[in-house]
Amino acid sequence: MVSLYGFLDKAIKTGRLTMTDAKGAVHVFGGREPGPEAAIRFTSKAAEWKILLNPELHAAEAYMDGQLVMDNGSIHDLINVFYANKRQFDRSPGQIFWSGLSRKARRFQQNNVLSRARANVKAHYDIGEDLYRLFLDRDMQYSCAYFPDGTETIEEAQTLKKRHLAAKLCLKDGQRLLDIGCGWGGLGLYLAHVADIEVLGVTLSERQLAVARRRAVILGVSDRVRFELIDYREVKETFDRVVSVGMLEHVGAPYLPSYFLNVRDRLGPGGLALIHSISSKSPPGVTGPFIRKYIFPGGYAPSLSETVAAIEPTGLWLLDCEIWRCHYGYTLAQWRERFLANRDKAVEIMDERFCRMWELYLSIAECVFLQGSSNVFQLQLGRERDVAPITRTYIEAEEARIADRETGFLERVVASAHQALGE
Numbered sequence: 001m002v003s004l005y006g007f008l009d010k011a012i013k014t015g016r017l018t019m020t021d022a023k024g025a026v027h028v029f030g031g032r033e034p035g036p037e038a039a040i041r042f043t044s045k046a047a048e049w050k051i052l053l054n055p056e057l058h059a060a061e062a063y064m065d066g067q068l069v070m071d072n073g074s075i076h077d078l079i080n081v082f083y084a085n086k087r088q089f090d091r092s093p094g095q096i097f098w099s100g101l102s103r104k105a106r107r108f109q110q111n112n113v114l115s116r117a118r119a120n121v122k123a124h125y126d127i128g129e130d131l132y133r134l135f136l137d138r139d140m141q142y143s144c145a146y147f148p149d150g151t152e153t154i155e156e157a158q159t160l161k162k163r164h165l166a167a168k169l170c171l172k173d174g175q176r177l178l179d180i181g182c183g184w185g186g187l188g189l190y191l192a193h194v195a196d197i198e199v200l201g202v203t204l205s206e207r208q209l210a211v212a213r214r215r216a217v218i219l220g221v222s223d224r225v226r227f228e229l230i231d232y233r234e235v236k237e238t239f240d241r242v243v244s245v246g247m248l249e250h251v252g253a254p255y256l257p258s259y260f261l262n263v264r265d266r267l268g269p270g271g272l273a274l275i276h277s278i279s280s281k282s283p284p285g286v287t288g289p290f291i292r293k294y295i296f297p298g299g300y301a302p303s304l305s306e307t308v309a310a311i312e313p314t315g316l317w318l319l320d321c322e323i324w325r326c327h328y329g330y331t332l333a334q335w336r337e338r339f340l341a342n343r344d345k346a347v348e349i350m351d352e353r354f355c356r357m358w359e360l361y362l363s364i365a366e367c368v369f370l371q372g373s374s375n376v377f378q379l380q381l382g383r384e385r386d387v388a389p390i391t392r393t394y395i396e397a398e399e400a401r402i403a404d405r406e407t408g409f410l411e412r413v414v415a416s417a418h419q420a421l422g423e
Contacts, residue, residue, distance in 0.1 A: 135339040137155045154338070163406070185211065
């Protein structure tokens, strides 16, 4: 029978892992090629064989439960060792078995009918704003920021993201915009400021809805910026613009065709949509068991190929496709650092097990984007071919124009978030 020690000896070629087993014996793996290093200790013999059976899930659970502890370094160091050797880990019998099973069960795992979609959103987004305030920017943007130089602060990068989105939406005064998955309202409020437009933001999160509505009142724009607790499938109005940031990951592969048909049907003549989503350079796959079970139930980041295949039958024009490679990795690195700086507060809000889980989530996600195959795409879609300029040269000029309109507003919109959150 293959032991955990034999498995790790084969898997770890880059970097070094020092492991103290539950009996106190020390084992060293790797060292053949330079790379990241970590030292761990097991407090339970059962955790060792469980990890062998299902490495990705049970290693995470062992850390969450205190059965795997760090002897040297942080959990991020251990995740770095894993990603430096991920190809070998993916070839383990246990990993191959569970990945194959997940592929067969993918339709069930992503069966995001309306009732399940509501429950999935509640499981992640309704755990409380106090936690998210510990690591997000002041505008509460919970999606990939934009780092043109790679040196921006999270505050700067999130503003640049919103500005970039606004430019690509080609907004004109008097238009109506639908924001699918509006979060805490920051993007919709921003877009309604940089253009004199009406906005409808929809969400399934009751807590996000309450904050977004309070912000609209505080800013005095609730007459033209509305937020509603409804699913995107329940919206029946038509709009000039549709924007969706970080929502496609909650749709599920079986629902991609109906999602894009819905986007098409929400667009009136001359309509334009901008869809921003996590994706991958790899073929269609599955969501990892830890993320699926503990972080984003029902979640799945679709590949570009399956996304485009879902768009083609709708008759929509794919006007532009922009790939952001490292941007989410930079975003997550700052989120992780801010979370760790406020970890004591997070333990008070939640508990120690939750904080270990959240550390794993932020660390794994960061490594997926900086060392793995994940990226972000922005798809610009149109009812007609000519609803956006035929080259990208307009984007920079439009961003400069929008930047001028931000003057005095950014502090107000940030202040609205803090007032709505009760500060």
